Amino acid sequence: MFYRLAGVYHTTYAGERKLWPVPADRWQALGVLALAVLAPLLVGDLYLSSYLLPWLVWTAAALSLTLLMGVAGQLHFGFAAVMAIGAYTAIHLTRAGVPFEFALLGAGLMAAVIGSLFGAAALRVKGLYLVMATLAMQYLVDWTIINVPAISGGAQATLQAPEVSFLGAPMTNGTVQYYGALLWAVILTVFIMNIKRTAFGRALVAVRDKDFAAAVIGVNVFKYKLLAFFTSSFLGGVSGAVLAFCYYEAVTPEQFSFDVSIQFVAMVLVGGLGSVIGAYLGAAFVLLLPIVLTNLVAALADSGVIAMSQNLQSHIPLMAYGGLIIAFLLFEPLGLAKIYDNVRNYFLVWPFQHTRN
Template sequence: MFYRLSGTYHTSYASDRKLWKIPADRWLVIAVFVLAVLAPFYVSPLYLGSYVLPWVIWSAAALSLTLLMGMAGQLHFGFAAVMAIGAYSSIHLVRFGVPFEIALLLSGLIAAVIGAIFGGAALRVKGLYLVMATLAMQYLVDWVVVNVPAISGGAHATLRTPAVSFLFMDISSLASRYWLALGWAVLLTVFFMNVKRSSFGRALVAIRDKDFAAAVIGVDPFRTKLAAFFTSSFMGGVTGAILAFCFYRAVTPEQFGFNVSIQLVAMVLVGGLGSVIGSYLGAGFVLLAPIFLTNFIAALASAGWFPVSQNFLSHLPLMIYGAMIIGFLLLEPLGLAKIYDNIRKYFLVWPFRHARS
C-alpha cells in the first residue's frame, strides 16, 4: 500500500525524529503546497480574495498563538492587540519611508517587545489570573489606539495602507498579495514543525506540563516563558502587518477588538492545541463555517424549507455554529487535528483492523 507504516522500524533518534516518517505524507504536503501556490490560476478572484486569502492569513495568526498556548501552555486573550500593534506600526513605518520588507520585521519587533513586557509582568500568575493580565493588555492597547490620534487618527478614522512592493515585486494585485501571505504562512509552518524538535520546543513543552519539574531539570521557567511571549508576539505582529496590507488594505480599531482575540483562541482550541494542521483546520472552521452556514440556510429559506421569520434566520447560522463547536469539544476535546489523526491512523492499517481485546 502507498500509505503504510508496517515494516518501518527506527533504530536511531535521527530516523525517529524525521518530519516525514511515511513517504506518502511528504508527497501529500507537496501536493497541497503546489495546489496552494497555483490557486490564483484556478480559483476565481471572488473566492480567492474572500475565502482563501483570509484563511491563509488567519491560519498564520493561529500558528503564532499556538506556539504560546499549545506548546508553552500560556493563555493569551489579547492576541488581537498584538496584531494591531504590528498592523499600525507597519503602516506608520512605511509612511516614514522605511522599505516594506524592513517595516515587516520592525513591526514584528515592536509587537514582540510590547508583548514581552506584558508577558513578563504576567509570568508571576497562572490560569485565570494570566487571562486577566492579557485582557488588560487587550483593553489598554484598544484604548491607546482609539484615543491617540497620532496612531489611528481617531476612534472612527480609517488608516489606509500605502502602496508598497516586496522584494521589488508589486503587491497591488490580488495574486501577489495572496502569494505574500502564503509565503509567510509556509514560513511559520516550517518553523513550527521544526521548533518541536529543538531544545527550545522541548523546554516549552516541559514548562507547559509542569514548570516546577522543568526547573528541576535545568529549564529556566521565566526565560523560557518570556522567550515564548517574545517569539509568539513577533510572529503575531508580522501577521497583523500582512493582514493590513494584503487583506484589509485599510485598518480601523474595530478590526482588532476583543472579539477577534476570542476568535483566535477558538481557532486554536477547535483546531487542536499544539498542532500545525489544527491551526489551518481551526482557522478554516471558525472563519468559513459561519459564512457557508449562512449561505446554505438562506438558500433553503428562499426555497421555502424554513417558513420562519427573517430575524430567526439571521441568528440560526450562529446558533448552529455554536452547537457545532460544543459538539466538537464534547466528542473530540483534542480538536479537528485529532479527528484528522484518527483518520490517518485508520489508513495506516487499512484494510486490516487493530486487534480488539
C-alpha cells in the same frame, strides 16, 4: 494501501527524527502546497480574495498563538492587540519611507517588545490570573490606539495602507497579496513544525507540562516563558502587518477588538492545542464555516425547502455554529486535529486494525 507503514520501522535516529516519517504524509503536504500555489489559476478572484486569502492570514495568526498556548502552555486573551501593534507600526513605517520588508521586521519587534512587557506577568502568575493580565493588554492597547491621534488618527479614523512592493512585486495586486500571505503561512508552518525538535521547543514543552519539574531538571522557567511571549508576539505582529497590507489594505481600531482575540483562542482550541494542522482547520472552522452555513440556509430558504422569516434565517447559522462548538467540546475536546489524526491512524494499519495492540 499507499498510506501505511507496512511493517517498516525506523532503525536509525535520523529516520525517527524525520519531519514526515510516513512518506504519504510528505506527499500529502506537497500536494496541498502545489494546490495552494496554483490556486490563482484554479479559482476565481472572488474566492481567492474573500476565502483563501483571509484563511491564510488568520491561520498565520493562529499558528503564532499556537506557539504560545499550545507549545508553551501560556494563556493569551489579548492577541488581537498584538496584531494591532504590528499593523499600525508597519503602516507608519512604510509611510515614513521604510521598505516594506524592513517594516515587517519593525512591526514584529514592536509587538514583541510590548507583548513581552505584559507577558512578564507570566513570570509571577498563571491560569486565570495570566488571563487577566493579557486582557489588560487588550484593553490598554485598544484605549491607546483610539485616544492617541498620532497612532490611529482618531477613534473613528481609518488609516489607508500605502502602496508598497514586496521583493519587487506591487502589493496592490490581488494575486501578489495572496502569494505574500501564502509565503508567510508556509514560513510559520515550517517554523512551528520544527520548533518542537529544537532545545528551545523541548524547553517550552517542559514548562507547559510542569514548570516546577522543568526547573528541577535545569530549565530556566522565567527565561523560556518570556521568550515564548517574545517569539509569539513577534510572529503575531508580522501577521498583523500582513493582514493590514494583504487583506484589509487599511486599519481601524474595530478590526482588532476583544472579539477578535476570542476568535483566535477559539481557532487554537477547536483546531487542537499545539497542532499545526489544527491551526488550519480551526481557522477554517471559525472563519469560513459561518459563511458556508449562512449561504446554505439562504439557499434552502430561497428554494422553498424551508419556510422561515428573515430574522430566523439570520440566526440559524449562528445557532448551528454554536452547537458544533459545544459538540466538539463534548465529544472531541482535543479538537479537529485529533479527528484528523484518528482517521490517519486508521488508514495506517487498515485493514489490519489488530496490529494496534
